[in-house]
Amino acid sequence: MNIAIIGYGKMGKSIKKIAQIRNHKISLCYDDTPSLHLLKNSNSDVAIEFSQPHSAFKNIKICIENDIPIVSGTTGWLEKFEILKKICKKRNGSFLYSSNFSIGMNIFFEINKKLSKLLQLSSKDYEVTIEEIHHKEKIDKPSGTALSLAKDIVNNKMKKTWILDERKTKNQILILSKRFNHVPGIHIVKYESQIEDIKIKHQAHSREGFALGAVIAAEWIQNRKGFFSMKEVLGL
Numbered sequence: 001m002n003i004a005i006i007g008y009g010k011m012g013k014s015i016k017k018i019a020q021i022r023n024h025k026i027s028l029c030y031d032d033t034p035s036l037h038l039l040k041n042s043n044s045d046v047a048i049e050f051s052q053p054h055s056a057f058k059n060i061k062i063c064i065e066n067d068i069p070i071v072s073g074t075t076g077w078l079e080k081f082e083i084l085k086k087i088c089k090k091r092n093g094s095f096l097y098s099s100n101f102s103i104g105m106n107i108f109f110e111i112n113k114k115l116s117k118l119l120q121l122s123s124k125d126y127e128v129t130i131e132e133i134h135h136k137e138k139i140d141k142p143s144g145t146a147l148s149l150a151k152d153i154v155n156n157k158m159k160k161t162w163i164l165d166e167r168k169t170k171n172q173i174l175i176l177s178k179r180f181n182h183v184p185g186i187h188i189v190k191y192e193s194q195i196e197d198i199k200i201k202h203q204a205h206s207r208e209g210f211a212l213g214a215v216i217a218a219e220w221i222q223n224r225k226g227f228f229s230m231k232e233v234l235g236l
Contacts, residue, residue: 007051075144101213
């Protein structure tokens with residue numbers, strides 16, 4: 001499979017390494033939005049996009065509009081997300097998005113969904129806190145993964161919304177975002193009450209888990225049409 005890598009930072013380099021180990025050819029490595037000429041001449045079967053929030057929309061759009069299946073993990077730009085889903089549907093394109101491609105993290109998402117659903121009947125008794133810790137280079141705050149975890153809790157009607165840094169009411173999920181050197185990613189979800197505490201944690205040890213998930217997603221989407229997430233890839 002010929003893979004175009006759009007966004008050739010630390011994640012892009014990890015993706016290239018994993019893709020080559022899995023016997024794929026890297027047809028394009030590009031740090032900016034590729035031109036139509038460059039994209040077409042690369043003869044790419046699929047693109048994997050890990051760029052910056054300001055360029056993600058353009059990167060994904062040009063791939064969808066030119067019939068190149070695209071997998072994206074860029075966070076911090078999702079105000080335009082629904083527009084891309086509509087473009088994908090109109091063009092009968094192939095677009096897979098996830099805020100986190102780690103296989104373990106996607107299982108963690110499902111555990112958190114189940115836990116918040118089970119606790120929904122006693123939601124007033126519990127305060128919910130999501131703590132996320134990343135490297136200092138990470139631009140968006142809170143992380144896309146933390147927002148996905150919070151969204152699942154809200155969808156299960158356990159809490160109404162989330163807030164950053166300081167909780168004002170018990171109906172809010174408190175998100176704490178911390179940035180340190182050399183931390184690939186830690187996410188902790190705590191459900192705390194006067195009678196008990198429940199805590200679940202996922203800790204990434206390197207970027208390779210995210211890169212592997214992205215390459216597996218690219219393999220999966222190559223001959224499919226529509227909008228997808230890692231949930232479909234992993235059959236969750």
